[in-house]
Amino acid sequence: MSEHIISTGTYIAIWLTLLVLTGLTAGIAFIDLGPFNTIVALVIATFKALLVALIFMHVRYTSEKMVKVVVISALFFLLLLLGLSLADYTTRLL
Amino acid sequence: MADSPIAVEQHSPALQHHFADMEQQRQASSLGMWLFLATEVMFFGGMFCAYLIYRYWYFPEFAAASKSLDITLGTVNTAVLICSSLTVVMAVRAAQLGKRQAQVIYLALTLILGLAFLGVKAIEWTSKFKGHHVPGASFNFEGTIPSHPDQPVDQRHAQIFFSLYFAMTGMHALHMVIGVGIFSYLLYYAWKGRYTPDYHTPLENSGLYWHFVDIIWIYLFPLLYLIDRKK
Amino acid sequence: MATATITAERETYLNQEFGIKSWLLTTDHKRIALLYLLSITFFFFIGGFFALLIRLELLTPAGDLVQADTYNKLFTMHGQVMVFFFLIPSIPAVLGNFLVPLMVGARDLAFPRINLLSWYLYIIAGIMMLHCMLTGGVDTGWTFYTPFSTAFSNTKVIEAGLAIFVSGFSSILTGLNFVVTIHRMRAPGMTWSRLPLFIWSHYATSIIQLLGTPVIAVTLVLVVLERAFHLGIFDPTRGGDPLLFQHLFWFYSHPAVYIMILPAMGVVSEIVPCFSRKRIFGYQFVAMSSIAIAVFGFLVWAHHMFVAGMSIYAALIFSMLSYLVAVPSAIKVFNWTATMYKGSIIFSTPMLYAFGFIGLFTMGGLTGLFLAALGIDVHVTDTYFVIAHFHYIMVGGAVMGYLGGMHFWWPKISGRMYPESWGRLAALIVFIGFNLTFFPQFILGYLGMPRRYWQYPPEFQVLNVLSTAGSTILAVGYLLPMVYFLWSMRYGKVAEANPWGASGLEWTTPSPPPTFNFDHTPVVDWEAYDYEHIPVPEEARVGG
Secondary structure, rough: OOOOOOOHHHHHHHHHHHHHHHHHHHOOOOOOEEEEEEHHHHHHHHHHHHHHHHHHHOOOOOOOHHHHHHHHHHHHHHHHEEEHHHHHHHHHOO | OOOOOOOOOOOOOOOOOOOOOHHHHHHHHHHHHHHHHHHHHHHHHHHHHHHHHHHHOHHHHHHHHHHOHHHHHHHHHHHHHHHHHHHHHHHHHHOOOOOOOHHHHHHHHHHHHHHHHHHHHHHHHHHHHOOOOOOOOOOOOOEEEEOOOOOOOOHHHHHHHHHHHHHHHHHHHHHHHHHHHHHHHHHHHHOOOOOOOOOOHHHHHHHHHHHHHHHHHHHHHHHHHHHOOOO | OOOOOOOOOOOOOOOOOOOOOHHHHHOHHHHHHHHHHHHHHHHHHHHHHHHHHHHHHHOOOOOOOOOOOHHHHHHHHOOOOOOHHHHHHHHHHHHHHHHHHHOOOOOOOOOHHHHHHHHHHHHHHHHHHHHHHHHOOOOOOOOOOOOOHHHHHOOOOOHHHHHHHHHHHHHHHHHHHHHHHHHOOOOOOOOHHHOOHHHHHHHOOOOHHHHHHHHHHHHHHHHHHHHHOOOOOOOOHOOOOOOHHHHHHHHHHHHHHEEEHHHHHHHHHHHHHHHOOOOOOHHHHHHHHHHHHHHHHHHHHHHHOOOOOOOOOHHHHHHHHHHHHHHHHHHHHHHHHHOOOOOOOOHHHHHHHHHHHHHHHHHHHHHHHHHOOOHHHHOOOEEEEHHHHHHHHHHHHHHHHHHHHHHHHHHHHHHHHHHHHHHHHHHHHHHHHHHHHHHHHHHHHHHEOOOOOOOOOOOHHHHHHHHHHHHHHHHHHHHHHHHHHHHHHHHHOOOOOOOOOOOOOHOOOOOOOOOOOOOOOOOOOOOOOHHHHHOOHHHHHHOO
């Protein structure tokens, strides 16, 4: 973690954004977007997660390269697990 | 770097002596916590994998079961955790600025919010117990498939949703409980003035843990509560 | 040689403090390594005991030594103990813990207390596993396949699952410690490209430990929950998919085999240059191949599931990926061989184990390629062919690497030389015993003998008898080092700092090292494997 001290203002702004996005996620769930409901919900969730990770967890401000390497590696291997497993399930009855 | 292990120099009482200096110690602790969070990503990832596959297989029952969850409580809990992440970053900021009292207040708020989350969870789980939505002998799901109300609901498929619901929210809640424990410890030592602008690594790293648990919930909320709520 | 005064003895990590508390509450990575040495040796013999019972039963075609249910427990517990309580910790927890700080020039690992915690978690897990075994055991196979393990087995699945869950955390913490130490605690001048290949291989191993183990942890949690609360996630009669368990299980358990082999490859990469008196050939390639094995190892898991009912298209993908993962391993074998070419070979005990490793690992690895081919796999999966394949790698590879490493670094660890002739004799006995035990199993599998069967058709008996005979020879080969290592601690020749004339920072400090490893923080300004400039000490010239 760098010694970069982030302003209260930035934190408040992110916090409010997260709350608004939460309400938005819940609200959009009631609107019929067909298959896009899931996608929109996950996109918003990912955006929220990014805000928490980049700003609250200081990933954006850190001078340590390894932090970003670790985060990206974890996500990569998670996607590997999900993706290659799905490769089995989605092609079983072809 | 010191040439001799017995070099006398001024250093923080928090320095552990296998490290050369506080900066090395801080970087090591930080990297250690991030690596631990990577393991947690994979840990929860296994359950997300199971969830993904069964949602793909049993979408109608998953949608029906999801609708039976209380969306208000779920949204409130999401907001509670987001607020707690704010109080955590404010606590760390207070330590960076040397403000002991502010640290204590923000840590206490974090604890209250964490306990509130667990309280709401307890309410939700109790209603699931009463509604016979707990997997096992007494399981009985009476919901209908959204947009296909006359389609029969396969009890087994609905039970799989609830198995995953309890496993995932239970594991998440366990992590919250551990987080509450950690933050109680931090609150005590913050009150005793241990965390200063020069040394607040435990606060930072515990904060990372807390934010991570928040991120898990950020994904659990839409995946569990919002599968198909369209009117 | 230590310049001792009349009353003072040189301070080492062994004599710095005495008493059981100083060992059980130590945070010294070297003492923790020895704690692990004792524990994993204990579990090696437990696992070996089960193996002996299995081989005794298989002396005759009829199931006459034990009942079928008991036999299921024997092979299950042999597998669980050997995999989780011996192979996975062995080299990293003993040699890795001892050497990683020394090799990078640090005074300890990054988190010494977490290191001790990792040992205690291992011990707790071990006690749970022992209790489980003594009160009935498990019969599901080490692979815990569902729904048998979750719904039908009458044995102590939950306890075994929890024991392995706890041991997984021990593994994760070791990996975490290594990664942070290697990143943050290298001595000045110790750049990444000057690190010993042992460090590179342990770094790669740690990546797997960190990212793979949590998946089996959560899978075991789900199995325990399913069994305790009758959930149905893995039960086909309740809408669950048994293959989901297999996907999650093998996502870890395949990379786990690389946890077991990479450290041994690291050991071989240290031994071969030393006893060829030559710089390793292709340092960059060997280092990068370790990382490649770690990454590619995560891409191949479903090759354990080809006949389980998975999609044939996904099977094709996994088959092709499995061929890919053989490439980095082959690169290492080529590089070790090229290192030996035109080197001055010294046939020391560690080098004999390294030779054994290279030959036997290659055979094991190549037979893996047979298994990766879908057409062949259909015939030999779940036969003794598979068993021979993985024992060639795990025993012919990993255990030989472990023994070679123990002999190579024994002087550093204990301050004594083991008796070289006995060392070489034991290595030879191990090699002969190993091949006699496991080569017949390739043939048995090819001829169709299924694995995990407690009785078999009479035409397989001769090969089974050969295999059992081999296993008793192998047992003798394993017992010998136990005896002479202990003997050497009292009567062995006192070791110099660098009895082999090896390169590496661990050899620049006395044998055994002082508690804080180095009297002065080393500053590194030479490349790794600098063998042109290191003379061979007299005592290293053995029968060469």
